[in-house]
Amino acid sequence: MVGAGRRGSPVRAPASQGDQSGWRRGAVFGCAHEAFRWQQDRSRFGRGPGAWVRAIDQDVSYQTFAETQDHLAAAIKKHAALPDESYYQGDEEGAPIDFFKPTVAEARLHPIFKELIKQERFSPARDLLTAMMPFFEDADGNFVEQFQTTGFDPRLWELYLFATFTELGYAHEEGVAVPDLLLAGPRGRIAIEATTANPPQVGAVPQPQSDEEIRAYLENYVPIKLARALTRKLYHKQRYWNAPGVDGAPFVIALQDFHAPAAMTRITPLAIEYVFGVRHSMVEGKRHIERLTEHVYGNAREPSNFFELPESENVSAVFLNPQGTITKFNRLGYIAGFGNRDIKMIRSGIARGEGNRNDRRPTIFHQDVRDPAYAESWVEGAVVLHNPHARVPLDPDLIPGADHEFLHPDGSIMSLVPDFQPYISRTNITLGDGTSELSDEAGAT
Numbered sequence: 001m002v003g004a005g006r007r008g009s010p011v012r013a014p015a016s017q018g019d020q021s022g023w024r025r026g027a028v029f030g031c032a033h034e035a036f037r038w039q040q041d042r043s044r045f046g047r048g049p050g051a052w053v054r055a056i057d058q059d060v061s062y063q064t065f066a067e068t069q070d071h072l073a074a075a076i077k078k079h080a081a082l083p084d085e086s087y088y089q090g091d092e093e094g095a096p097i098d099f100f101k102p103t104v105a106e107a108r109l110h111p112i113f114k115e116l117i118k119q120e121r122f123s124p125a126r127d128l129l130t131a132m133m134p135f136f137e138d139a140d141g142n143f144v145e146q147f148q149t150t151g152f153d154p155r156l157w158e159l160y161l162f163a164t165f166t167e168l169g170y171a172h173e174e175g176v177a178v179p180d181l182l183l184a185g186p187r188g189r190i191a192i193e194a195t196t197a198n199p200p201q202v203g204a205v206p207q208p209q210s211d212e213e214i215r216a217y218l219e220n221y222v223p224i225k226l227a228r229a230l231t232r233k234l235y236h237k238q239r240y241w242n243a244p245g246v247d248g249a250p251f252v253i254a255l256q257d258f259h260a261p262a263a264m265t266r267i268t269p270l271a272i273e274y275v276f277g278v279r280h281s282m283v284e285g286k287r288h289i290e291r292l293t294e295h296v297y298g299n300a301r302e303p304s305n306f307f308e309l310p311e312s313e314n315v316s317a318v319f320l321n322p323q324g325t326i327t328k329f330n331r332l333g334y335i336a337g338f339g340n341r342d343i344k345m346i347r348s349g350i351a352r353g354e355g356n357r358n359d360r361r362p363t364i365f366h367q368d369v370r371d372p373a374y375a376e377s378w379v380e381g382a383v384v385l386h387n388p389h390a391r392v393p394l395d396p397d398l399i400p401g402a403d404h405e406f407l408h409p410d411g412s413i414m415s416l417v418p419d420f421q422p423y424i425s426r427t428n429i430t431l432g433d434g435t436s437e438l439s440d441e442a443g444a445t
Contacts (some may be wrong), residue, residue: 001104002178005417007390008425010080014434017068019173021036026324030418031281032121036425037081050157050187055081055288056079056086056125057075059071059081063429071326071365077133081359085160088134091251092153095168095385098115098133098144098288099129099130099133099147099148100126100129101145101281102117103144103145103148104145104148105150108148108149108150108234108337109147109149110152112152112153112326113147113152113214116156116326120340120343120431121330121343121397121429122326122330122339123333123338123339123340123343124327124329124330124334124338125329125330125333125334125338125339126333126334126339126341127338127339128316128332128336128338129159129333129341131179131338132159132162132163133277135166139404143155143158145290149154153198153256153258153325154194154196154198154219154256154258156325156326156329156367157194157196157208157254157256157258157324158180158194158430159329160321160324160325160328160329160378161180161181161192161194161254161263161319161324161334163332163378164321164324164379165183165185165190165192166380167179167377167378168185168187168379168400168401169185169186169187170184170185171183171184171185172188173245176245178238178240179191179192179240179245179246179251179368180194180254181193181194182243182245182246185395187395187396187398187400188196188398189247189249189250189253190249190250190251190394190398190399191240191241191243191246191249191250191251191252192252192253192254192319193233193240193252193253194254194256195229195230195232195233195253195254195255195256196229196255196256196257196258197226197228197256197257197258197259198223198229198258198262199257199258199259199260200259202406205259205404206221213413215418216297217297218266219235219273219295219301220268220295220297221297221300222259222266222270223270223274223295223302223304224268224295224297224300224302225257225259225300226255226257226267226271226274227274227295227302227303227306228254228306229252229255230258230275230306230318231302231306231309232255233314234309234311234314235249239311239314239325241314241315241392248392249392250316250317250390250392250393250394250395250398251314251315251316251317251392252315252316252317252318252319252394253315253317253319254318254319254320255267255319255350256320256321256324257269257271258429261327264322264323264324264325265272265275265424266324266440267320268320268383268423271318271383271385272360272385272405272413273292273294273304273307273414274292274304274306275306275307275318275385276305276307276385276405276407276415277291277292277293277304277306277307277308278290278292278407278411279292280293280413288419289410290357291411291413292304292305293305306318306371306387306403307387307389307407310391311389312387312389313389313390313391314391314392315352315387315390315391316350316386316387316391316393316394317385317394318384318385318387319382319383319384319389319399319402320382320383320384320385321379321381321383322381322424323381324381324382325421327427328376328378328381330427330429331345331369331427332376332378334369334370335369335374335375335376338432340433342431343429343430344368344369344370344430344431345368345370345427345428345429345430345432346366346367346368346369346427346428346430347365347366347367347368347369347425347426347427347428348364348365348366348367348425348426348428349365349422349423349424349425349426350362350363350364350365350422350423350424350425351363351421351423352403352417352421352422352423352424354415354417355417355419355420362423363378365422365425369427377401378423379399379402380401380418380420381403381421381422382401382403382422383394383402383403383404383405384399384402384403384404384405385405386405386406386407387406388406388407388409394401396416398406401418402418403415403416403418403421
């Protein structure tokens, strides 16, 4: 088990189904670290009054790893019997963030937020988010209000990114408001700014009916929404790659589409077309590559090929995950031991098939989340679009477990695909006599 070295970072649980969220239930944790063959390190952690995990005891220089584990087990048993106050160190500042205590009138609460706090089927996600609260730093000071109201979807996207990169072993540099995440870990450093495509402030989202309207919507309306979300960050008055502390770290924009319900189900292929400026299709049985120059929808117009825009060389990559929504929080919360244990979740969908040498077509899958063998990570489903002109290229090893996409000069795209890469999935949730089915992309309204 790995223990974080400073307040504000979570402690990982042992490698088991109850570990996969990166957060776990309980009050006392242990860490046995085999740093050198001749030196063993035994550390214990406890929760302070703000629920932060703190180091409370440590021994070193055991002769074998087995001896270390034996002493660690005894120490955990000893400290677990003590009252919580024995872990307090007197330097805790303020109360932990409470995401769920309403700060506005009920009429202003986001509909998904209201379901999250009231519906028992969301108890795994709710309890997991509660466990995350002490470790999340609200640098802007308005996170909770936005999370509860009109900013629920974008703020959940930020929490997803926080969970993903924490799981990957990164720690956020505290006190940094720009960019959203300035991360350091064993693999290196990354700067990340989150952005979302949101519902229009004036007018309604088009409801295409005919084949021609659907094509115009997908090939132009949606790419324009994605373009404006990305360029808003590219040309922000504070150029993020020049922000204090970034110091040459690769800069990544994390993009999610919330402009309409389930809009993120289509984000990957449409973002690839816009960001790379190419569209792949089959014409008379052969692959056809079309170079895109512009997207036009009514009076709206945006140039295509984000990575060819002025200053875009400062963006190392664009990060996506169509499944980075409340449904993933619910599943990962459940397998970490949170929420009502009578909930049943069956996940089914379609995954990429490149890993199957006998049949590389997309593969249908069905998974029982309650199965002890079920495994899922926060990064699962993520797609990273690499900038071929990046001033600071992003090493794919900095984001292991994601699908990495690279544009070649001839317009073809090379993919580094993990063993399991879902395109899309749905989760059937059963509790008592009630059953509901949620898309992994559910949550946008």
